[in-house]
Amino acid sequence: MDLIDILWKQDIDLGVGREVFDYNQRQKEYELEKQKKLEKEHQEQLLKEQEKAYYAHLALDEETGEFIPVQQPAPMEAVVDTQTVTDSLQGKSHLEQELSFDECLKMLTDTFQYEAPEMTFQTAMVPNTQINNSQGFNAQQPPIPDSLQSTTLVTELVQEIDQAWEELLSIPELQQCLNSHIDSFGDLSLYSNSDSMTETSNDYIFHNPLLNLEKPAEDVAPVFPNDFIGSFDSNVPTVNTNSTINIESFCDDLFNLVDPKVTNVPLTTDSSGQSFTKLLNEPIDITDFSSCKAFNVNSPTECNDSDSGISINTSPCATSPGQSMSSSIYGDQHYGYSDSEMEDMDSTIETVQQNAAEKFPVPFADDTIYALSPLVPLDTCFDIEAQNPPENELPVKPDQSKAPFTKDKSISRQEARFSRDEQRAKALKVPFSVDKIVNLPVDDFNALMSKHQFNEAQLALIRDIRRRGKNKVAAQNCRKRKMENIVELESDLDKLKYEKEKLLAEKGGI
DNA sequence: CCGGCGTGTCATTGA
C-alpha cells in the first residue's frame, strides 16, 4: 500500500482507481458477488423445481408433439409404493397445488427468457410454446422405482421410438439436410473454430441435426421437428462444436422426448430396454445411421475401398474431414495407381452413387451426388463445364417431384461413364476436359500435352482416358456397322430369295 | 432367377 501511495502521489496512472488496491473493499465486492451468485443459483433451482412440477403433470402427445395434462394421476399413485418417488414428487405436488397453469406457463416463459442469452442457436425463431416444451426435456427426471418397471411398456416404447425415428428419417427435406450435413462434414471449418482434424465422433454427434433435435443440451438451443427445416440451415454455422454430449443424459432425454411418461416407465432392467439403452450409450458415429433405411448411404463397406490403396477406414465420409478438399481420395495420395485399381474405385463410387440415389431419391437424383459428395473436389475448373455447365452441378430442389431415373437409360449411363472419367481427371487435377482428351486430333493433343507438365499418374490417366474414350467410340461404331451389316445381309437375303423365286418361276414358265 | 440386351472395357490384330 505504501508503494501504491508513493506512486499515487507521483501522479502515476495505474489504470484503475485507488480503491482497487484497497483489500477490504475488494473483499466486500467479492462477497457481494458471491452472494449474488448464490441468489442466482437459488433462483435457478427454484425455477427448475417449478418446471419439474409442471411437467410431471404433463404427458407428450405423440401425434402432435404437444404436452397435455395427464388425465388420472390418482391410480398411478396407488401403484407407486415406495417413498422414493413420492418423496421426490411431494415438492412438486405442493407446487402444483399452488400454481395455476397460466402461472406455470408464465414462469416457464420467464425462465426461458432468462436463459435465452446462453443459447447458441437462434432461439428467437422458436415459438414460446415449443421452447417451453424444450425446457421439459432439460428437466431432470426423478428416480424411477423398480416397482414400475414393465416389460411390455418398454417394448412398446422401443417400438414407438423406432417408428418415430423412421418417420423422422423418411422426411425428404430432413434427409437432405442431414445428407448435406454429412457431405459438409468434409469442411468442418464451416461449423467450428476448433481444430477439425481432432474432431471425434462424439463431437460429430453435435453436428447431427437429428441429435440436436433429440438433445437440447445445456448450451445448445432446442431444435424441433416443426421448425427444424427452417432453423437448421441458419443454425448450422453457429453450432458450438466445442461442446460435448453426455451420452447418459442423451439417453434419458431421448426417452423423455419420446414419452415424458417415462417417469412411470422403467428404463433399464428389461432386456429390450437394456439393449436400447446400451445402444444409446455406445459412441454414436454418423455411420451408425446406416442401419436406418433412410440413412443407408456411404456405408463403410461401400466406401471402404481396400483395393484402391486409399485409407478410408471406418469413417468413409470423414476420410480426412479436416483436410482441404483439394486432397480428395483420388488425389495426391493416389499417385502410382494402376488402372485396375481405378476401376475398383470407380465401382465403389458408382455403388455409392446408386445407393444414394435409391435412398435419397429426391435430393440425390441422378448425378447430384457428384456435386455434393465430399469425395469430389469442386474447385477444379473444367473447360467443358465452363462452356456447358453440366446439369449435375446444379442444386436439386428438395420439393422437386421429378422421380429419379426418369432419364433415358443410355444417356444416363453415358453420362455416368463420362462422369467417372471426369472424376478421375478432377482427382488428378487434369486441367482440361475428358472431351478434349478424347476428341482432340493427335497433333493438337500432343501440343496440349506439351504445354503442361504432368506427373506419371496424370500422364497414365490421360492416356487411359483417351484410349478408353476412343475405344468406346470405336466400339459404338463397330456395333453400328455390325448392325448395318446384319440389316444389309438380311436385305441381300431377301433380294436373293426374291431372285431365286423369280428364276424358278421363269424356269417353270419355260 | 434366368436370359436378352446395351454398353464399356480390354486384348489383339492389321494398316
Added chain:
DNA sequence: ACTCAATGACACGCC
C-alpha cells in the same frame, strides 16, 4: 516402334 481403328470377348447393369 508407335499410333490408331476395328473387332472379338468379357463384365456389368437393367429389364
